[in-house]
Amino acid sequence: MSKPEIIITPDKMCLLASSWRSDRLKIALVPTMGFLHEGHLSLIKKARETANRIIVSIFVNPLQFGPNEDFDSYPRNIERDIFQLSKYGVDAAFIPTIQNFYSPNFSTSVDVNDLTQGLCGTDRPGHFKGVTTVVTKLFNTCSPHVAVFGQKDFQQAMVIKRMTRDLNWNIDIKIAPTVREHDGLAMSSRNANLTTLERSNAPKLYKGLCKGQTEITNGVRSAKKIQQIIYCFIKENLTEQIEYVEVIDKETLERIDTISRPIVIAAAVRLSKTRLIDNIILSPSNLSTS
Amino acid sequence: MSKPEIIITPDKMCLLASSWRSDRLKIALVPTMGFLHEGHLSLIKKARETANRIIVSIFVNPLQFGPNEDFDSYPRNIERDIFQLSKYGVDAAFIPTIQNFYSPNFSTSVDVNDLTQGLCGTDRPGHFKGVTTVVTKLFNTCSPHVAVFGQKDFQQAMVIKRMTRDLNWNIDIKIAPTVREHDGLAMSSRNANLTTLERSNAPKLYKGLCKGQTEITNGVRSAKKIQQIIYCFIKENLTEQIEYVEVIDKETLERIDTISRPIVIAAAVRLSKTRLIDNIILSPSNLSTS
Numbered sequence: 001m002s003k004p005e006i007i008i009t010p011d012k013m014c015l016l017a018s019s020w021r022s023d024r025l026k027i028a029l030v031p032t033m034g035f036l037h038e039g040h041l042s043l044i045k046k047a048r049e050t051a052n053r054i055i056v057s058i059f060v061n062p063l064q065f066g067p068n069e070d071f072d073s074y075p076r077n078i079e080r081d082i083f084q085l086s087k088y089g090v091d092a093a094f095i096p097t098i099q100n101f102y103s104p105n106f107s108t109s110v111d112v113n114d115l116t117q118g119l120c121g122t123d124r125p126g127h128f129k130g131v132t133t134v135v136t137k138l139f140n141t142c143s144p145h146v147a148v149f150g151q152k153d154f155q156q157a158m159v160i161k162r163m164t165r166d167l168n169w170n171i172d173i174k175i176a177p178t179v180r181e182h183d184g185l186a187m188s189s190r191n192a193n194l195t196t197l198e199r200s201n202a203p204k205l206y207k208g209l210c211k212g213q214t215e216i217t218n219g220v221r222s223a224k225k226i227q228q229i230i231y232c233f234i235k236e237n238l239t240e241q242i243e244y245v246e247v248i249d250k251e252t253l254e255r256i257d258t259i260s261r262p263i264v265i266a267a268a269v270r271l272s273k274t275r276l277i278d279n280i281i282l283s284p285s286n287l288s289t290s
Numbered sequence: 291m292s293k294p295e296i297i298i299t300p301d302k303m304c305l306l307a308s309s310w311r312s313d314r315l316k317i318a319l320v321p322t323m324g325f326l327h328e329g330h331l332s333l334i335k336k337a338r339e340t341a342n343r344i345i346v347s348i349f350v351n352p353l354q355f356g357p358n359e360d361f362d363s364y365p366r367n368i369e370r371d372i373f374q375l376s377k378y379g380v381d382a383a384f385i386p387t388i389q390n391f392y393s394p395n396f397s398t399s400v401d402v403n404d405l406t407q408g409l410c411g412t413d414r415p416g417h418f419k420g421v422t423t424v425v426t427k428l429f430n431t432c433s434p435h436v437a438v439f440g441q442k443d444f445q446q447a448m449v450i451k452r453m454t455r456d457l458n459w460n461i462d463i464k465i466a467p468t469v470r471e472h473d474g475l476a477m478s479s480r481n482a483n484l485t486t487l488e489r490s491n492a493p494k495l496y497k498g499l500c501k502g503q504t505e506i507t508n509g510v511r512s513a514k515k516i517q518q519i520i521y522c523f524i525k526e527n528l529t530e531q532i533e534y535v536e537v538i539d540k541e542t543l544e545r546i547d548t549i550s551r552p553i554v555i556a557a558a559v560r561l562s563k564t565r566l567i568d569n570i571i572l573s574p575s576n577l578s579t580s
Contacts, residue, residue: 014460024312107404108456114397140458166398168430170304
């Protein structure tokens, strides 16, 4: 168990990554907003599979929060985060400040037009632009060969894959499976903001998605029908504040009519002030149309 | 005199740059749209000052041309360009195709909001977004330590400097002085599209800027007065199709009232179908206000 090197300034991070590159070490980046949980730790394990050096960035990026979103109340605990990282053999924790990462006349943005309009993009305008901009900065500061993102934020991972391809980064984007609590709730730093009652109900989001999955396994091929089943379940059992329930193509993230190829069932809800998202990927093997 | 390695695909370029980096060689990139002239060659010389390996990219980037601009008529001569490069000891000529550089569902853009609104940004909406997007792709494909741009496109160079800083590329952006024909006309690939008559008149753009410079040296400190002198000279002697004549702060590119710090005098005109730009930088030593 050794403490990761704590790096605050982008210049120092750049220098360290560059020296690792000179030594022909393979670098993996795990970008996070901190308040680490087992989901993050699974990303680190995934990173360890292919890289010799692991950087975990911790930065609550103001650019990806809307004016009425939870930037201020987003849970933070840097000391505990660093302790966690030392248990997992992380080499560097990159923890820039808002001031050193965004200079006063910062004026550049990176935007992916495709893939960002529906799903979370609908209720969070500007969110993905904030994500792709900060991930660009992290890529350039940390020079990774590999970057690992979680499947829970599936749309985000797909947007970053597209950006990486479009802008020619030689970085392998890996998507690690969602890690869940024992009751099925997808791990998320935001779960810490749920009340006890909300927390006990929250697994019904995943339960709703599973209900849809079961219907598909049973042979239902109408995306609309699946969507309605999930929507009704969540509305009756969890909350009326449903942002979306969608059955989409896994690659294009576009709505489909008939389920006949790899798809994602995705949903987002609000439990008072906390926004929760979750998804299930359904692979093609058993999805041939009758 | 040895021929540069001709590289067509981004993957191959990436691989070569990466092997140079592994060998701890210092890479300079000179991005061009081809139809090389002595202005470009001076950029290559500048690159040679600090780097062991020089990549010249040749790519007429459709993204930075507006729908009514001269993408189709932009002069091209790849064979002559490659011959020129071999004379200057360039290591690699990166010549991607539109198809291999922009995949069919390409959907990412890089945008600098500041610095891009006035000057050439006014008459060429979307131009700088096209430039910053393609330069991002070139940076990621060629992994340069240094990139050299020409002063003739001063606004472009400043926008790229800002982008590089904002997005944390560890790349030194160098700006090389404008190279001129014997009669003062700034070298530009577009000069090839001038008629004989237009070509003989074209140096009056620079002459107008010089007139402004002389007035400043003589003590005039009103930016508006300088602008008027240049504007009138160009209108009377060259063309009425003046896009702009501006006296701006060298760093912010904003209009100024009183000339008291480093400034740029910049102008853009149209000679029938050809757009010409030019500028003069005036440094501070002799610019104290009276």
